[in-house]
Amino acid sequence: MRAVIAEDSVLLRIGLVKVLETAGFDVVAETGDAEAVLAAVEEHRPGLVVLDVRMPPGFTDEGVRAALVIRKQWPDTAVLLLSQYVEERYAADLLSGDTRGVGYLLKERVADVEEFIDALRRVAGGGTALDPQVVSQLLLRRHSDPLDRLTPRERDVLELMASGRSNAGIAQALVVSESAVAKHINSILAKLDLPKADADHRRVLAVLRFLGVG
Amino acid sequence: MRITSVARVLRKPFDGVGRAVAFLTTGILVQLAPLLVLAVPWLNGGPTEALSVIVAVLVPLSAVALATPVLTAAQTARFRTRLGVAIPRLPAVAGASRTDRARQWLRTPATWRQIGYHLLAGPLIALAGALTLLLWAAAGVAAGVYVWIWALPPETRVEHLGYTTQAVYVTATGLAGLYGAAWLSRALTRLDTRTATARLGPSRAELLQMRVEEVTESRAGVLDAADAERRRIERDLHDGAQQRLVSMAVNLGLAKVTLKDLPDDARKVIDEAHREAKEAIAELSNLVRGLHPAVLEDRGLDAALSGIAERAPLPVGLTVHLPVRPAPAVEAVAYFVVSEALANVVKHARAGRADVRVETRGGILLVVVTDDGVGGAAPEGGTGLAGLAKRVASVDGTFSISSPAGGPTVVTVELPCAP
Numbered sequence: 184m185r186a187v188i189a190e191d192s193v194l195l196r197i198g199l200v201k202v203l204e205t206a207g208f209d210v211v212a213e214t215g216d217a218e219a220v221l222a223a224v225e226e227h228r229p230g231l232v233v234l235d236v237r238m239p240p241g242f243t244d245e246g247v248r249a250a251l252v253i254r255k256q257w258p259d260t261a262v263l264l265l266s267q268y269v270e271e272r273y274a275a276d277l278l279s280g281d282t283r284g285v286g287y288l289l290k291e292r293v294a295d296v297e298e299f300i301d302a303l304r305r306v307a308g309g310g311t312a313l314d315p316q317v318v319s320q321l322l323l324r325r326h327s328d329p330l331d332r333l334t335p336r337e338r339d340v341l342e343l344m345a346s347g348r349s350n351a352g353i354a355q356a357l358v359v360s361e362s363a364v365a366k367h368i369n370s371i372l373a374k375l376d377l378p379k380a381d382a383d384h385r386r387v388l389a390v391l392r393f394l395g396v397g
Numbered sequence: 398m399r400i401t402s403v404a405r406v407l408r409k410p411f412d413g414v415g416r417a418v419a420f421l422t423t424g425i426l427v428q429l430a431p432l433l434v435l436a437v438p439w440l441n442g443g444p445t446e447a448l449s450v451i452v453a454v455l456v457p458l459s460a461v462a463l464a465t466p467v468l469t470a471a472q473t474a475r476f477r478t479r480l481g482v483a484i485p486r487l488p489a490v491a492g493a494s495r496t497d498r499a500r501q502w503l504r505t506p507a508t509w510r511q512i513g514y515h516l517l518a519g520p521l522i523a524l525a526g527a528l529t530l531l532l533w534a535a536a537g538v539a540a541g542v543y544v545w546i547w548a549l550p551p552e553t554r555v556e557h558l559g560y561t562t563q564a565v566y567v568t569a570t571g572l573a574g575l576y577g578a579a580w581l582s583r584a585l586t587r588l589d590t591r592t593a594t595a596r597l598g599p600s601r602a603e604l605l606q607m608r609v610e611e612v613t614e615s616r617a618g619v620l621d622a623a624d625a626e627r628r629r630i631e632r633d634l635h636d637g638a639q640q641r642l643v644s645m646a647v648n649l650g651l652a653k654v655t656l657k658d659l660p661d662d663a664r665k666v667i668d669e670a671h672r673e674a675k676e677a678i679a680e681l682s683n684l685v686r687g688l689h690p691a692v693l694e695d696r697g698l699d700a701a702l703s704g705i706a707e708r709a710p711l712p713v714g715l716t717v718h719l720p721v722r723p724a725p726a727v728e729a730v731a732y733f734v735v736s737e738a739l740a741n742v743v744k745h746a747r748a749g750r751a752d753v754r755v756e757t758r759g760g761i762l763l764v765v766v767t768d769d770g771v772g773g774a775a776p777e778g779g780t781g782l783a784g785l786a787k788r789v790a791s792v793d794g795t796f797s798i799s800s801p802a803g804g805p806t807v808v809t810v811e812l813p814c815a816p
Contacts, residue, residue: 297653300654
């Protein structure tokens with residue numbers, strides 16, 4: 184799959200290229216600013232774009248705005264945003280439409296190469312990857328509602344679920360069996376009155392809708 | 398020995414008299430200008446009709462009043478150069494337009510004090526000064542009466558005066574007059590200095606106010622400089638060391654993923670290095686967050702605080718309601734307050750949860766941090782609360798804590814911010 188990278192820090196960009204190539208992506212363009220990335224997407228029609236949030240010329244949220252344009256003009260292109268810090272509003276903006284093929288991760292996650300490659304593949308495959316910190320900050324905002332009914336374990340499962348993990352991924356992260364995870368998820372969906380859904384990203388969509396983001 | 402001490406006593410009243418006389422003389426000269434202006438209509442006999450008399454009085458008076466800044470500057474220069482007395486300048490009036498400034502100027506009490514000096518106290522003292530100069534001259538002539546007599550041709554001297562004892566009295570009176578003139582000169586100088594300092598310079602309250610404004614300004618400058626410095630360090634660390642560490646960690650991580658057929662010990666070394674690099678990244682991020690997080694600068698308190706709340710090891714409820722962003726210095730203090738207060742809760746309170754509320758009320762940014770812990774926290778306890786109170790005071794905020802034994806603990810901070 185073709186990929187485009189937009190990251191103004193040269194060091195990190197070199198690292199990203201290496202990681203994406205290792206993960207089997209064909210990096211067709213790498214740029215350092217938000218306008219160039221739109222031109223590159225137009226030209227190459229990649230399957231995945233990895234964008235830094237903060238880029239020249241303004242060093243504010245150019246990446247988010249470029250991502251929104253990409254989502255609108257080329258809906259089949261998956262977008263993964265990298266940010267120095269968590270800003271829920273960015274995540275909210277990004278997730279407000281279709282949550283297929285969207286990711287929002289902290290930059291430092293790139294260092295966890297294996298997990299980052301996982302997230303890349305998930306997003307490129309039409310799934311979702313949300314930074315655990317984004318998810319818990321979103322949960323934090325909704326402290327006084329049905330979420331209180333969840334047990335701590337169920338909360339853990341919900342956070343992992345919201346970050347886009349599959350049942351197997353959740354089971355691995357929590358060191359429990361997949362069937363235990365499935366049971367937890369059923370219980371969560373029941374407690375939160377959420378409809379059962381099959382695909383991973385639909386679950387995320389449901390969770391985010393519930394969190395007031397989607 | 399004896400003679401010198403007698404001479405010293407006799408000379409004492411004349412110490413610094415030259416300076417005083419010069420000072421009074423320049424006072425008369427400076428005062429002449431407004432006096433002339435006031436006198437202009439009367440030089441040729443003056444008007445006689447009531448209306449023109451009023452005009453003839455009012456117009457020059459207004460002219461002098463309007464010339465107050467110039468006159469004040471002249472007087473201030475006189476005090477500085479003749480006596481070395483510095484009369485502090487009043488702050489310039491602020492205003493958008495010329496009319497605004499004029500209106501403001503007329504409303505300032507100091508303006509009227511100055512006009513009063515130039516029209517009343519100044520002329521009176523100058524008049525007294527002129528009389529003193531006359532006294533100097535007269536007393537000088539009288540004290541030297543023998544010199545004058547001696548200068549006359551001998552025939553005239555004998556014919557008109559003879560050997561009169563009157564001349565002794567005249568000499569004595571003259572000498573007394575000299576002492577009187579010296580005393581007067583010095584007294585008038587003192588009086589003028591006191592009057593001018595009180596009338597031309599700022600009053601004690603105004604002086605204090607000016608001082609407070611100065612101090613406030615310089616303190617704000619220091620705070621801003623410190624904030625700017627923290628931001629600079631944050632950016633340097635982020636653009637420099639942090640990027641390098643991430644790049645290094647990425648390379649190590651890639652090595653782990655791609656070099657599958659490495660011997661076990663080499664793999665272990667890479668694993669270890671990778672973990673250390675990631676820990677270094679985390680530590681550096683923590684350090685940077687403690688300085689001045691980029692999220693605070695870019696996105697404001699709400700986003701920055703939810704980061705703190707998320708990282709806290711206990712559940713933290715967060716309510717932020719800010720219609721407009723406060724000044725950067727206030728934001729930085731509010732961020733610091735929440736960060737420190739939560740750190741305290743974690744360390745000391747044994748709390749199950751904490752709540753953070755941030756909102757504006759009028760011109761006040763209110764920060765309330767509550768926990769359900771054991772209470773008993775006191776600013777004297779060395780729990781970082783004292784530092785917190787100081788940081789709050791640096792922006793004129795108030796800090797209060799209620800922490801009865803058994804809890805709950807409530808930290809309330811109010812920070813002034815323009816509405």
